[in-house]
Amino acid sequence: MQIAPRQLLADMYAAAVRAAQPAHCLQDLRLAAPAGRTVVLGAGKASAAMAQAFERVWPGPLEGLAVTRYGYAVPCERIEIVEAAHPVPDEAGGRAAARMLELAQGLQADDLAICLMSGGGSALLPLPAAGLSLADKQAVNRALLASGASISEMNCVRRHLSAIKGGRLAAACHPARVVNLLISDVPGDLERDIASGPTVADPDTCADALRIAARYAIELPPAARRLLESGAGETIKPDDTRLNGVSTHMLATPQMALAAAAAVAEQTGVRACILGDSIEGEARDVGKAMAGIALQARRHGQPIAPPCVLLSGGETTVTVRGKGRGGRNVEFLLSLAVALNGAPGIHALAADTDGVDGQEEIAGAYAAPDTLERARGLGLQARSSLDDNDGHGFFQALGDSLITGPTLTNVNDFRAILVA
The missing domain is CATH 3.40.50.10180 (Glycerate kinase, MOFRL-like N-terminal domain)
Structure with missing residues (x-):
């Protein structure tokens, strides 16, 4: 892999959004x-x-x-x-x-x-x-x-x-x-x-x-x-x-966007596995499940061997119990980070393709193997932030929010987990 993990994740997200741009989709209309x-x-x-x-x-x-x-x-x-x-x-x-x-x-x-x-x-x-x-x-x-x-x-x-x-x-x-x-x-x-x-x-x-x-x-x-x-x-x-x-x-559609992101990964020598374009459920539960799949890939090369990226789309949900700033993509990402617990070589991005996760003008965020450690250095406890539905507050404090502004399209959530 010749490119930094965070940059590769950003490039995949940009490709997904670009594939769903109306100007691109309508150019062959008859x-x-x-x-x-x-x-x-x-x-x-x-x-x-x-x-x-x-x-x-x-x-x-x-x-x-x-x-x-x-x-x-x-x-x-x-x-x-x-x-x-x-x-x-x-x-x-x-x-x-x-x-x-x-x-x-x-x-x-x-x-x-x-x-x-x-x-x-x-x-x-x-x-x-x-x-x-x-x-x-x-x-x-x-x-x-x-x-x-x-x-x-x-x-x-x-x-x-x-x-x-x-x-x-x-x-x-x-x-x-x-x-x-x-x-x-x-x-x-x-x-x-x-x-x-x-x-x-x-x-x-x-x-x-x-x-x-x-x-x-x-x-x-x-x-x-x-x-x-x-x-x-x-x-x-x-x-x-x-x-x-x-x-x-x-x-x-979400599948078109995921396919475009997969093509970007493949061009850099990273194999892509699309897990599904219509994954639903509580964001924190999906995050925990995806962490398990990422760890399986890293330890056993299943369902795909590293370097690889696990892609998924759909729309998770959040049952609000805390008083945080919410966002289903950052809730997913925070749950994923907690479950991975600093596992080396695993990076992730989760964001809404419309540029707005929940009610915040923030598309989503990045997570890395050092996310929990850096958070502790700031006095943040990831589990407490998750319990308070405060994914946006957590990742913004780390400087890891993804802010795009209006993307002018919307093919739902984009999730990419890179296993280096």
């Missing part, structure tokens, strides 16, 4: 122009960059609206870009969602709706179902984020409390042709979980949403509970004829 209007409707952390890239490849007239996270806007000439809050929604997102529905409801049979959806769209399209307030949606969202629920479970609840998610935006576009261009940030690339599926069918039910709320002891606002118990929050189902004109294309 779509037939409609006889009528072409309207773009977008939501997510990558939606502004997707809108900009789409403008550059679309030859005909174009209009539309995309909503993205504060700080993630890029200039567009024909598509309006609006910024709103993530992960806890705000009024700006609600207004953008309402305007998007208005644009959709004006479409005719000879029009084309291009729907650009990426991770983060759930919080950025917070238009409440009838009878709910934004405050109700915010309360549910905060509870879900702290509960330890998986992203699929969280999005099931969100869809059934929404006026735009769960296929409702696609239904509003009827009878226009709808083309979904998606960047996946969810395990398994399930279309209904990307931005909570505003433009795809949803087989889940209000009863499913209620079971999830009960499973995680989430106290639903009275109006939300009434909506779910009455069935009035039901989403658009797969047999709904309004979705007959919808087609979906996956532009970028």
